[in-house]
Amino acid sequence: MVSPKTERVHTSYHQAVTATGRLSSTDPNLQNIPIRSEQGRKIRQAFIAPTNYKIVAIDYSQIELRIMAHLSNDKGLVTAFSEGKDIHRATAAEIFAVELDEVTTDQRRSAKAINFGLIYGMSAFGLAKQLNIGRHQAQEYQDKYFQRYPGVLTYMEDTRQQASEQGFVETLFGRRLYLPDIKAKNGMRKKAAERAAINAPMQGTAADIIKKAMLAVAAWLSEQNDDRVKMTMQVHDELIFEIHQDIVEETTAKLVELMNNAVELSVPLIAEAGMGDNWDEAH
């Protein structure tokens, strides 16, 4: 797949494929290059910067949960983000009724699973399977969560209702996902449509935001007219750049700022940068 012209590998991005407004990447797909395992990382290390250049990866921190905070306007969630808290730890402290510094590794792990599960519309059954606990206990976790973050519960209920009444849901910027199965007689199809309805405003708004960030970056790059900075990839909540080593520090700072200010939410939007000679080191 190396281009004879550039002697590099080029993906193709597709802008009108996904249900939520994300890009997709093919031939090759560069949005699912391994990173989680040690063995996988070795593959990522094969993506290297040109001589005298660095790979810079800048990713949004917890963007979907921040969007949930913004959309639901839940007081506890908004406050936690505004105070710069570790959100999974903060959630654990609330659910398990302990102080922040008393949260155990296991409690944080559980809270993280709950936070992710919420974004996906997961049920108590799914949470139980994920955490390898009983259904009853999973239900208690969920109940406790909604007790502590009532705004999130209201948001979930409102989203389902709106989906049912209108047949679609919207991102913060108004892009719609139509849900033909939302009134299906088949309970499973209906439940699946409800989960998609819950997820789409968050995943979709995140997609909207990074597209705005890419436009802001592109405009700035065009203004700079300096070919020592290149935006080379997008992986859903992160942008990857190649930057000449002579200007990497100040350029990275500027790019982080552009991403942070792509939109304004009721909670801070935080982008974090990593740098290295290869894509693995940049994380």
Add this chain to the structure above:
DNA sequence: ATTCAAGGCGCG
């Protein structure tokens, strides 16, 4: 030789 569906698995 090509196409399709299903299962498995990589990522956010």
Add this chain to the structure above:
DNA sequence: AAAGCGCGCCTTGAAT
């Protein structure tokens, strides 16, 4: 029976 969102690629087995 299935109960977690969004993707793309590989392999397998069957059909065209």
